[in-house]
Amino acid sequence: MTNSDDTRAESPATDAARRPALSRALLRISASLDLETVLQEVADGACELTGARYGCIVTVDESGTPGDFVTSGLTEEDHRRVAAWPDGLRLFEQLRDLPGPFRIPDFAAFVRSLGVTWDVVLSSACMSTPLRHLGAHVGNFFLGDKEGRAEFTDEDEEVLLLFAAQAAAAIVNARTFRAEQRARADVETLVETSPIGVVVFDARTGRPASFNREARRLFEVLRVPGHPREHVLEVATCRFADGREIELDRFPLIETMKSAQTLRAEEMVVSTPGGRSIRVLLNATPIHAEDGTVRSLVATAQDLAPLEALDRMRADFLGMVSHELRTPLAAIKGSTTTVLDPAQSFGPTETRQFFRIIDEQADRMSA
DSSP, X not given: OBOXXXXXXXXXXXXXXXXXXXXXXXXXHHTOOOHHHHHHHHHHHXXXXXXXXXXXXEEEOTTOOEEEEEEESOOHHHHXXXXXXXXXXXXXXXXXXXXXXXXXXXHHHHHHHTTOOOOSSOOSXXXXXXXXXXXXXXXXXXXXXXXXXXXXXXXXXXXXHHHHHHHHHHHHHHHHHHHHHHXXXXXXXXXXXXXXXXXXXXXXXXXXXXXXXXXXXXXXXXXXXXXXXXXXHHHOEEEETTSOEXXXXXXXXXXXXXHTOOEEEXXXXXXXXXXXXXXXXXXXXXXXXXXXXXXXXXXEEEEOHHHHHHHHHHHHHHHHHXXXXXXXXXXXXXXXXXXXXXXXXXXXXXXXXXXXXXXXXXXXXXX
């Protein structure tokens, strides 16, 4: 390896000539949000400005396992050979943990010193640096074979570090974006599959902006044939548990949107012309913008029909059980009352008969 003292610095004229090309390269990098495109631009730009024939960027995850593999200057065949090279991972692990940046005058000789056969891509001088962002190691950046088989210079290293910073930021931003997208997709899936209807209203227009699957079903039940789903909001009426009945567009939901108040557990029957109706439990929560104004309102509606059906089943079950228990209990009570009546006198045979009735009815109850 060599350090900055071992390599001759380039002239100020050469450095000045690089600046326009460097500016153009950075503009191309900042023009895209796609990680693969950004990394390719980084590798191509660094090779162009340092005179390297080859460039390679390898991203790593939190455990150091390689992920994305982007190259510059390699043919598609060479790229596949490097990616499939059996000793590639072992060599990468050796280079990944080296403190950087570092420069190696004869990379092939260095690789052979590690006991690795290097026959994939020819390389003389090599320069590399870890990709770090806020102390986190997110990958490694390699450049190889400087033009004229020269060694890389201090200015080359500065260019490498500049492009490495761009690549590291792009990797972190892409991972953050992907994590946010996954989290958002999880929430959207949770809301979409919820058994409770969810409708998001635009506070500015008062119109629904989105429906989940259950909300679409509820609106479809109430929808008047020949009219769109949103027509329900114009013709529906709400009847409350206390007997009040008002049109939906005068319902406190709209006032909640205007006053930024929260509505909790309002039970009502929503009906539309033609006899269509649903009993629901409504909740509404305003969503505020940064300036404190109401940006939107999230309303949830739980269809109470399944709960009512469950209550009916419970009442029917209790009625059936009560009936099934009443008959044997009456027989048992009658038998014990008769036997224990002091005014009555029964012989052993009769008493035994009463006890047999009690036993049979007890067996019936436990069956």
